[in-house]
Amino acid sequence: MPKKKKRIWPLVLAIVLALLLGLVVLFSVALCSLDDTTTTTTNTTNSWATLTSTDHSATLAERYDPNDTWAIYWYLCGSDLESEAGFASTDINEMLAVNLPSNVFVVIEAGGALKWQNGMDASCNNRYLYNSEGLHLIEKIPRASMGSVDTLESFLRFCNEQYPADHKVVVFWNHGGGSVAGVMFDEYYGNSLSLPDIREAFSAVSTPSKDNPPYEMVGFDACLMATIDMADTLNGFARWMVASEELEPGLGWNYTGFLQALADDPGIGGARLGQAICDSYYSACAARNMADEITLSVVDLRQVDALMDAYHNVGAESLIRACENTTFFSDFGRAAKKAQNYGGNSAWDGYSNMVDLGDLIWQSGSELLPEHGAEMLNALDRCVVYQVTGTYRDRATGLSCYYNYSGDYYDYMGFAKLRGDDPFRWLYFYELTGELSAEGIQFVQNLAFIYAPEQSILPRAVESAESDDLEDYPVKTTEDGYAVLDLGPEIASKLTGVYIYLASYDEVTGISILLGRDNDIYSDWDNGIFKDNFRGVWGSIDDVVVFMELTDEADDYQLYTVPVLLNGEEYSLSVSYTYDTHEFEILGARRGLDENGMPDRNLQQLQPGDIIEPLHYVLTDEEDAEFEQTAVGSLTVTEDTRFYETDLGDGIFFFMFEMVDVLGNYYLSEVAVFSVEDGDIYLYQDDDF
Numbered sequence: 001m002p003k004k005k006k007r008i009w010p011l012v013l014a015i016v017l018a019l020l021l022g023l024v025v026l027f028s029v030a031l032c033s034l035d036d037t038t039t040t041t042t043n044t045t046n047s048w049a050t051l052t053s054t055d056h057s058a059t060l061a062e063r064y065d066p067n068d069t070w071a072i073y074w075y076l077c078g079s080d081l082e083s084e085a086g087f088a089s090t091d092i093n094e095m096l097a098v099n100l101p102s103n104v105f106v107v108i109e110a111g112g113a114l115k116w117q118n119g120m121d122a123s124c125n126n127r128y129l130y131n132s133e134g135l136h137l138i139e140k141i142p143r144a145s146m147g148s149v150d151t152l153e154s155f156l157r158f159c160n161e162q163y164p165a166d167h168k169v170v171v172f173w174n175h176g177g178g179s180v181a182g183v184m185f186d187e188y189y190g191n192s193l194s195l196p197d198i199r200e201a202f203s204a205v206s207t208p209s210k211d212n213p214p215y216e217m218v219g220f221d222a223c224l225m226a227t228i229d230m231a232d233t234l235n236g237f238a239r240w241m242v243a244s245e246e247l248e249p250g251l252g253w254n255y256t257g258f259l260q261a262l263a264d265d266p267g268i269g270g271a272r273l274g275q276a277i278c279d280s281y282y283s284a285c286a287a288r289n290m291a292d293e294i295t296l297s298v299v300d301l302r303q304v305d306a307l308m309d310a311y312h313n314v315g316a317e318s319l320i321r322a323c324e325n326t327t328f329f330s331d332f333g334r335a336a337k338k339a340q341n342y343g344g345n346s347a348w349d350g351y352s353n354m355v356d357l358g359d360l361i362w363q364s365g366s367e368l369l370p371e372h373g374a375e376m377l378n379a380l381d382r383c384v385v386y387q388v389t390g391t392y393r394d395r396a397t398g399l400s401c402y403y404n405y406s407g408d409y410y411d412y413m414g415f416a417k418l419r420g421d422d423p424f425r426w427l428y429f430y431e432l433t434g435e436l437s438a439e440g441i442q443f444v445q446n447l448a449f450i451y452a453p454e455q456s457i458l459p460r461a462v463e464s465a466e467s468d469d470l471e472d473y474p475v476k477t478t479e480d481g482y483a484v485l486d487l488g489p490e491i492a493s494k495l496t497g498v499y500i501y502l503a504s505y506d507e508v509t510g511i512s513i514l515l516g517r518d519n520d521i522y523s524d525w526d527n528g529i530f531k532d533n534f535r536g537v538w539g540s541i542d543d544v545v546v547f548m549e550l551t552d553e554a555d556d557y558q559l560y561t562v563p564v565l566l567n568g569e570e571y572s573l574s575v576s577y578t579y580d581t582h583e584f585e586i587l588g589a590r591r592g593l594d595e596n597g598m599p600d601r602n603l604q605q606l607q608p609g610d611i612i613e614p615l616h617y618v619l620t621d622e623e624d625a626e627f628e629q630t631a632v633g634s635l636t637v638t639e640d641t642r643f644y645e646t647d648l649g650d651g652i653f654f655f656m657f658e659m660v661d662v663l664g665n666y667y668l669s670e671v672a673v674f675s676v677e678d679g680d681i682y683l684y685q686d687d688d689f
Contacts, residue, residue, distance in 0.1 A: 047370065047372065047373070047374045047375060048366040048370065048373060049374070050375075050378065051374050051378065052378050053381060054378075054381045056271075056385040059271050059300065060269070060271045060272055060275060060385060061272075062272070063267050063268070063269050064166075064167065064266075064267050064268070064269055065166075065267060066265065066267030067103060068165075068167060068266060069103045069105075069166045069167070070103065070104045070105075070165055070167045070168075070216075070262060070266060071106075071107060071159065071163055071165035071168045072104075072105070072106040072107070072169045072171060072259075073107050073155070073163075073168060073169065073170045073171070074106055074107065074108045074171045074173065075109055075146070075152065075170065075172050075173065076088055076108055076109065076110045076173045077110075077111060077112035077113075077147070077172075077173065077186055078111070078112050078113025078116060078187070079112050079113055079174055079186065079187040080114075080187055081113075081174070081250060082113040082115070082117060083113045083114045083115040083116075083117075083187060084602075085250055086117035086118075087251065087601075087602075088110070088116070088117075089117045089120075090251070091173070091221075091252060091255050092108075092255075093118075094254065094255035094259075095130060095255040095256070095259060096130070096135060097256045098255075098256055098259040098260045098263050099263065100130065100131055100132050100259070100263050101263055101266060102131070103266050104131075104132075104259075104262055104263055104266055105129060105130065105131035105163065105165075106128075106130040106259075107127070107128070107129055107158075107159050107163050108126075108129075108130070109125055109146075109151075109155045109158075110126045110128070111125035111126070111143065111145075111146050111151075112145070112184070112186040112187055112188060113187055114187050124143050125141045125142070125143055125144055126140055126141075127139050127140075127141065127155075127158070145186045145188065145189035146174070146184050146186045147184045147185060147186040147191040148186075148189070148191065148193075149193070149197045152193065152201040153200075156170070156201060156202065156205045157204075157205045160205055160206070160214075168214070168215045168216055169216055169217040169218070169219065169273075170215055170217070170218045170219070170238075171218075171219045171220075172218075172220045172221065172222055173221045173222065173252070174221075174222050175222060175223060175601060176220055176223040176225040176243075176244075177192070177223070177224055177343075177352060178224040178342075178343060178352045178353065178354040178400070179195065179227045179228075179229040179230065179354065179401075179402050179415060179418060180402070180411055180415050181224075181414075182194040182195060182197070182198075183198075183222050183225055184222075195229055195230060195233045195418060196417075196418070198234075199233045199234075199237075202214075202234075206237060208237050209236060210235075210305075213236055213237055213238050213239050213301070214237060214238075215237055216238065216239050216273075217239065217240040217241065217242060217270050218234050218237070218238040218241050218242075219241070219242040219243065220241075220242070220243040221248070221252045221253045222243075222248065222601075223246070223247040223343065223601055224244065224245065224246070224247065224342055224352055224400070226241075226243035226245040226295065226296075226297050226398065226399055226400060227243075227245075227400050227402075228357055228399050228400070228401045229401075229402070229418050231299050231304050231307070231383070231399060232304055234301055235301055235308075239300075239301060239302070240270045240271060240274050240298060240299065240300065240301060241298075241299040241301055242274045242278070242296065242297070242298050243296070243297065243299070244294070244295050244296050244297075245295040245297070245354070245393075245396055245398070245399065245400045246293055246294060246295040246342045246343070246393055246396070247342065247343060247590070247600075248294070249288070249294070249588075249601065249602075249603045251285070251288065251290070252281075252601070253277060253280070253281050254280035254281055254283065254284040257276065257277075257280020257283065258273065258277040258280050258281075261273070261276035261280070262276070271385055274298030274385075274386060275298060275386045277296070277298075278296045278386060278387065279388065281294070282294065282388040288605070289605060291391075292390040292391050292392050292393075292576070292585075293390045293392050293393055293574070293587060294388070294393065295342075295387065295389050295390070295396045295398075296387065296388050297384050297386065297396075297398035298384070298385050298387065299383055299384055299398065299399065300383055300384075300385050303382045303383040307379045307380060307383045307399075309379070310372065310375045310379035310380075311357075311376065311401070312422065312423060313375060313376070314361070314369060314372045314373065315423030315424040316372075316447055317369055317371050317372045318332065318369065318424075319426055319427045319430070319443070319447070320444070320447055322427060322430060322431075322459075327493045327494065329430075329496075329662035330493055330494055330495055330661070331368055333496030333662055334496050334497065335360060335363035335368065336355055336360055336363070336403045336496075337496060337497055338363045338554065338555070339359040339360040339362070339363045340355070340359045340393060340395050340396055340552070340554065341400075341405065341552060342354045342355070342400055344551060344561065344572075344592070345405045345551065345552075346549055346551040347549075349561050349572055349590075349592045350592045351406035351408065351411070353403060353404050353406055353408075353411055353415075354400040354401070354402065355400060355401060355402075355403040355405075356395065356396055356397055356399075356400050357376075357380060357397060357399045357401040358377055358381075358396075358397025358398070359395045359397060360401065360403065361373050361377055362377070362395075380399060383398070383399070384397065384398030384399060392557055395554070401424075402428075404432065404664075406664070407663065407664020407665075409433075412428055412429070412432055415428070416428075416429070421443070423443065426439070426440035426443050426444070430459065431662060431663065432663065432664070435459070436459045440459070441459060444459055470491070470659050470661075470667035471667050472669065472670050473487070473657070473659070473670065474670055475669050475670045475672045477672070477683055478531075481681070481682075481683045482531050482683070483531070483532040483672035483674075483683060484529065484530070484531045485498065485529070485659075485669055486528065486529050486530075487528035487530070488527070488528040489526060489527055489528045490528070492527075493528075494661055494662055495661055496660050496661065496662060497658075497659075497660040498523060498658070499517050499518065499521075499550065499658045500517070500519070500532070500655060501516070501517050501655075501658055502514075502515045502516065502518070502534075502538065502653060502655055502656075503515060503654040504648065504651055504654075505651070506652075509620075510620055511618060511619065511620055512619040512620075512621075512654065513617070513618050513619075513632060514616060514618075514619070514627065515538050515545065515547060515548070516538075516539075516546075516549050517548075517549050517550055518548070519550055519553060521533055521657075530657060532655060532672065534653070534655055534674055535681075536647060536674075536679075536681055537646060537647055537648060538648055539562070539575070539584065539643060539645060540644060540645070540646035541562075541612060541614070541635060541641065541643050542635050542641055543646050544612075544614060544633040544635045545614070545632075545633070545646060545648065546562045546614040547562065547563060547615060547616045547617065548560045548561070548575065549561050549562075555579075556578065556579050556580065557576055557577060557578045557579060558576070558577045559574065559575070559576055559577075560576075560577070561573070561574060562575055562614070563614075563615040563629075564589070564613060564614050565611075565612070565613040566606075566610060567610055567611050570591070570615070571589040571590065571591060571604070572590055572591070573586055573588070573589050574586070574587040574588055574589070574590065574603075575643050584642070584643040584645075585643065586606060586642070586643050587603075588603040588605055588606075589603070589604045589605075589606065590602065590603055590604070607637060608638055608639055608641075609636065609637065611634060611635075612635050612637060613632075613633065613634045614631065614633055615629050615630070615632075616630060616631075616632040617629055618632065649676065650677055650678065651675070651676055652673065652675050653673070653676070654671050655671070655673070655674055656668050656669055656670075656671055656672070672684070
């Protein structure tokens, strides 16, 4: 780098530092005994050599008597998906395009929308029958919340009593929010079904059976519901589950595609029907250029008991290792950040706190989970018999699990209610609070007594990085012009991530514009040394610089969210970066999670003529000024619109390292100041301040 440059106002830097910190804090959201059949220990042979791959071809080839009857019980909560976009009406029309044989029929209860685009009466719940003779209105019943246990129970009882069949399929249609938020957001009543609610409704009308479950399949045409907790909820009630780990586009399942497959061959087995749902869904999404981030999987619920045993064992192993050395949390947290996760999980889009179960184990590796990681992966492989995935979800393994990305204790409490006396419950409580509860300590002592009697395994306090140690952490400048964060291995071991924030500063107007958060740095975790890679470029749409927030880190690609006004309304663009091609791609636009934790299914593709106004966070140098979200710049989408890095030009740029510890706390380093003049990049040295 060339010579040192002149000094920047220290007062301005102090203001920017304080307010950048305030912004980050604002956006960061701030938990029994093992039975004798469980096996966990910390001193046995590494089990990862036992990884297997299951051949599901025989399962997918299973057939039934083609004369058997099939009933699809479609629990259709229209909500804003219907009232604003007509997606439910579209799917009903897809169903009507199929001529059903006499032994296949669909029973529908439709409600929960302020308006139906097809003219259906929105003042009540409507029950329909669609069969070989067409569509028939069975009855109108008083309006009731589709997010209520009583409404679901009533529908299931009505179907079982009035429209029984040899093979019964229940389809939930609406928004989904994952294990904690649940599914079926009713637009009138503002509530939704939790997983215990769903179990309660099924239990009220049917008796669970491992060998002969009352339902052939339960499917979720909804976001984020392919979770291990959902599979456990349905255990004994259905033979198969079909659901998505990731957000679904608004178009959802292709009802023409899979109903036609059933109509053509009523002898189709449940697994093959699930395969038809997946394949037709993928084809419909791909035809509309919406398949890049999709997932859909077919889960064999007969395998759930073994899966839950493996999940329990991995949780127990994790808890023991965390008690032995609390750096486990930072290692596990870094694995979770690298693993594919679903629903956004950022301060900008909200947190579903769902991560791919298999990828989390893979990223943790044999060093972190040597005893039961392979057991978990093998059980998962036996459980998921088929799946489809998009380009940026190619490491999806079919089921997700809970991980508290947000650091939100109250969200954790929702998870804790699902899990009962489960090791993951105590593990995440330990991570979030820094200590184990009395019940958690008893749990650990039971583990130690049963599986490691020669050891006294007692939990130690989680050693999170202290704010006094990390806040305003010094940034060194090297002779060759790099900004370096030298934390050392001990402090680095307490962190789950190190990132950078970048802001531009206009000396004439005194305005700072926050450009966003990225991981474009050189990282040496073993030694705790992190070095800048500032190149004077940033993400843009057609040369209009945007704010961009890193949301997903993978080995072969990264995903970003970009807040914008799209035709005057607030949206987030989903943007990918692929390492092989070194190119960005705009995948679509969505709104963030709503106040109920439900994500926006309506992924919109940009169209020529759309107006995009990038939203930035702007700060003036006035006393007591605060960052304000403001539209900066504007562009009109064309057929050639694309996302790429653009030259930021000459100017002053504030660069800060962000450190995230095991408890979800965020800290910012000192500001490193770069200037760009005629394409040359200068770094201000320490004595310039």
